[in-house]
Amino acid sequence: MSAIPSTMFAIEITQPGGPEVLQPCRRAVPEPGPGEVLIKVAAAGINRPDAMQRRGLYPPPPGASDIPGLEVAGQVVAVGGGVKHPTVGENVCALVTGGGYAEYCVAAAPLCLPIPKGFSWAEAAALPEALFTVWANLFEQGGLKAGERVLIHGGSGGIGSTAIQLAREFGAEVFVTAGSVQKCIFCEQLGARAIDYGQQDFVEAIREYTGGQGVDLILDMVGGPYLQRNLECLAPGGRLALIAVQGGPKTEINLLPILLKRLTLAGSTLRPRSLAEKAALASALKSQVWPLLKAGKIKPVIHGAFPLADASETHHLLESGRHIGKLVLENS
Known part of the structure; x- marks a missing residue:
């Protein structure tokens, strides 16, 4: 596994406004704290709350990244203290409180779920929030x-x-x-x-x-x-x-x-819920829904996957209402 760089490519909200305020930037790679993991992001789902945050109507909760993005899929490259699962090298999808529109993202370990066999990165990234x-x-x-x-x-x-x-x-x-x-x-x-x-x-x-x-x-x-x-x-x-x-x-x-x-x-809204509440949901999903995913009985519908650098244009598509299914951003 390659060394983790000190900085990363990301998409930030430069000021409240339309899709044009989503701009590329360089940020420090975040470090996982106790109970957290660092994921090298292969794909990140786009959701309506991202657009609300972009417009200044849905601020991230205290301590969360100001970078938008509430769900990711990728490989775990580092773990914080006390984390036994997932392990470094494991491929996961995760619900996060922010930071998904980036090359690396921190996630709470209990909110990481295994990627069902045969799922693409884009399909896996489309699972958690929905x-x-x-x-x-x-x-x-x-x-x-x-x-x-x-x-x-x-x-x-x-x-x-x-x-x-x-x-x-x-x-x-x-x-x-x-x-x-x-x-x-x-x-x-x-x-x-x-x-x-x-x-x-x-x-x-x-x-x-x-x-x-x-x-x-x-x-x-x-x-x-x-x-x-x-x-x-x-x-x-x-x-x-x-x-x-x-x-x-x-x-x-x-x-x-x-x-x-x-x-x-x-x-209800999902983002402000406590980690314990979200962890209970993750446990229920793993036991009740993951078998359906593995059996191919349910599957996310992907309208399209777009380069992370095209986040602004993809938000234009989100707000046009022309899409059917999920929009996803991918890291090359």
């Missing part, structure tokens, strides 16, 4: 069970496509919204019944498709504009899991459906 988010919100907080109906908004993205596959494999009936005929076809190929929200009112569609019964759980990343309509879609005892507010954080709603249908509204 899987941690979907498992935490659909299954642990949302309590999704076999035989239930779930509505997933934004079914063609990285989170949505992962949620479709996991919900399908655990026996749920899956409905999604998507923004074009092409995206709807893609979602249906994954096993969902798709609603083109540009052509059809999803509340009316859910009412029709479920015989007026509604769905048991909704995974929503739109927020304010969808809240009242989500309540209308939920069956008695239904749950709403809110994971983002891409459409805005504020709205005015009628509370009566919550009372009359005994609804539960819950929200």
Whole structure:
């Protein structure tokens, strides 16, 4: 294994703003502390929170790197004190609190997971953020069970496509919204019944498709504009899991459906959670989801992998909404 250099290529946020504020830089290679490992990054996933951080709306938690990037795949090249697993030389993917858009990144050892056999670096890098988010919100907080109906908004993205596959494999009936005929076809190929929200009112569609019964759980990343309509879609005892507010954080709603249908509204974000909480999620994923990955029953959908130096252009693509599946950055 080659020596670890003192500096590395990275992408930094020069000031809050559009994709153009993502610029190449040289940074010191970080050193792993106790309980941490240093990963030579082969690929890093791109996520909506990266764009929020770039715009100054999602600051990194205390102690985290200011370099964007919340998930990586690569080889462990150094370990901090007390780390027994993973070991130097092991290939892993990892959920991180920042620093992914770089040649090297520090990760907490408990949040490193083995790369399933046959997965490319890009596919491995696309696993952590989506899987941690979907498992935490659909299954642990949302309590999704076999035989239930779930509505997933934004079914063609990285989170949505992962949620479709996991919900399908655990026996749920899956409905999604998507923004074009092409995206709807893609979602249906994954096993969902798709609603083109540009052509059809999803509340009316859910009412029709479920015989007026509604769905048991909704995974929503739109927020304010969808809240009242989500309540209308939920069956008695239904749950709403809110994971983002891409459409805005504020709205005015009628509370009566919550009372009359005994609804539960819950929200969460992943990045600020404690290491212990994230480690528990990693353990659950390793036992419940990794066998499905190894068996080829679920797999991340990659729209494209792009050079790390092209992070700015790739963020333009992210915000255009033209992509289907995940966008990934690769180190050459």
